[in-house]
Amino acid sequence: MTENWLGRVLELEIGPVAHGGHCVSRVDGRVVFVRHGLPGERVRAEVTEDKGGSFCRADAVEVLSASEHRVTPPCPVAAPGGCGGCDWQHADPAYQRSLKAAVVAEQLERLAGITRDVVVEPLDGGPLGWRSRVRLVAGRDGRAGLRAHHSHRVVPLDDCPIAVPGALEVALAKRWRPGTELEVTSDGDRHTHLREVSTVHGRNKSRQLSGGLAVQHAADRDWRFDAHGFWQVHPHAADTFAALVREWAEAPRGGVAWDLYAGVGLFASVLADQVGPSGHVLAVESGRQAVSDGERNLADLPQVSWRAGRVEHIVADAPQPVDVVVLDPPRKGAGRAVVDAIAAGSPDRIVYVACDPAALARDLATFADHGYSLTDLRAFDAFPMTHHVECIALLQ
Known part of the structure; x- marks a missing residue:
């Protein structure tokens, strides 16, 4: 039976990027999927999940030898034990795109037998302030936040640098019933739409708190539709x-x-x-x-x-x-x-x-x-x- 490594700190060298926001390392014949590290780094990583078998998951909690592409994350909770919403804030944006390109190329070759060079292109606007839709959840203290990676634990937020500026102000300023989910949408006219979703007696109930009809502009047309539908x-x-x-x-x-x-x-x-x-x-x-x-x-x-x-x-x-x-x-x-x-x-x-x-x-x-x-x-x-x-x- 495989020894459970949960909580164990491993010193390891990080290998190639893998699909899912982590990199691959190997220790004593087991695969370790490491978050918050970059290929080629030497780190100390704490095992955060071990269900037995051939692999476990870990967070890089100390960097012993850093990649030249490592940067300071713009968000203080984009760290081990923090918010699970972002995977690569510790890498410069160009390197993030190269990691994603490697993942796409690897998936095409492994699953479809297609060998192809891939380039991931940036969109206008830069790497921050782009997320126009965010689903928040209220923690035990009533503060809204996002869940930790692979966890139901809520990490409260003061702000989110990848969200459209100002979109989360109302949701983050209030206290909510614990477990309440908040759907926030910022549309093409920068109007904020806020919907509260709560569970009462085992049934989901939603209440539109502001907005409701989103406006967008694309393909030479103006669009109006349910703010919480797909876009x-x-x-x-x-x-x-x-x-x-x-x-x-x-x-x-x-x-x-x-x-x-x-x-x-x-x-x-x-x-x-x-x-x-x-x-x-x-x-x-x-x-x-x-x-x-x-x-x-x-x-x-x-x-x-x-x-x-x-x-x-x-x-x-x-x-x-x-x-x-x-x-x-x-x-x-x-x-x-x-x-x-x-x-x-x-x-x-x-x-x-x-x-x-x-x-x-x-x-x-x-x-x-x-x-x-x-x-x-x-x-x-x-x-x-x-x-x-x-x-x-x-x-x-």
């Missing part, structure tokens, strides 16, 4: 991604296109402009509020039709063939059923917007079974200071 978190992401979808989709005039996991229709609006009034865009989204918002926002585009429901069910019954498919699935990816249904439509081009490189790689491998290959890929640092990265892939 890109980084203020410059929606316009950047829509421009790339426009460049890669090349939907033919009078053609047929699908926008899957459509949200409120950002990419559907781009496709509708390409196919024109004589074409057709099918927008599929499981959230009924998003569909309602999308129908209202794109009411001037009769070539867009909306369906609410599970993508794999709706696409399986959709008219075929289709010229172009754009999909932006959740973090878990599309999965085999959706990929099979898309491939059955025989699109010439598929533009895949992905927020998780492992899920993207798994789906690319499934698309390859249907004869589709990756012809282009761009990656964006849409979530600076965290391990998350957005990739957009073109398949043909």
Whole structure:
């Protein structure tokens, strides 16, 4: 039986970056996933989680030999035992992007057999002040904060440097019922929307405290929709991604296109402009509020039709063939059923917007079974200071 290392302090050399915001080290035949360290550093790391088996998790609590890319984190709680919201505040922004690029390349090769050089591009605005959506939780003392990494423990906040400036002021100034969750959204006009979510007698109840209808500007349109529905978190992401979808989709005039996991229709609006009034865009989204918002926002585009429901069910019954498919699935990816249904439509081009490189790689491998290959890929640092990265892939 493997000895439990919880609380043990290990002196170790940190190896390569791995998916999930940590680096890999090895001690006595076991893998140690180390947070708050950088490749090549020598550190003392305290084991924070050990469930037995071949690996455990640890925090670098003392740096014995520092990387040239190490910097002082801009947030005092971005430290061992602190907030779990950020992974790489201790690395300079350019190096953060190189770590993410290495992760994307490794996932593509390991899970899809694709060898490709990857560059993660920054978005406008810099590495701080970008997060327009934050979900806070009130701790036992009623102060709002974020949870520690892999923990239910709440770390109270005085501010959050990656959040849009001023967005959290109201939520952080008050005391709340312990366990209350607070959804904060800052929209394109810098209006703050605050919703309280609490559990009463085992049931979730929500109350809009301010705002409710968000305004955004992207793809040459103004958008109005439920402030707590889906929209890109980084203020410059929606316009950047829509421009790339426009460049890669090349939907033919009078053609047929699908926008899957459509949200409120950002990419559907781009496709509708390409196919024109004589074409057709099918927008599929499981959230009924998003569909309602999308129908209202794109009411001037009769070539867009909306369906609410599970993508794999709706696409399986959709008219075929289709010229172009754009999909932006959740973090878990599309999965085999959706990929099979898309491939059955025989699109010439598929533009895949992905927020998780492992899920993207798994789906690319499934698309390859249907004869589709990756012809282009761009990656964006849409979530600076965290391990998350957005990739957009073109398949043909």
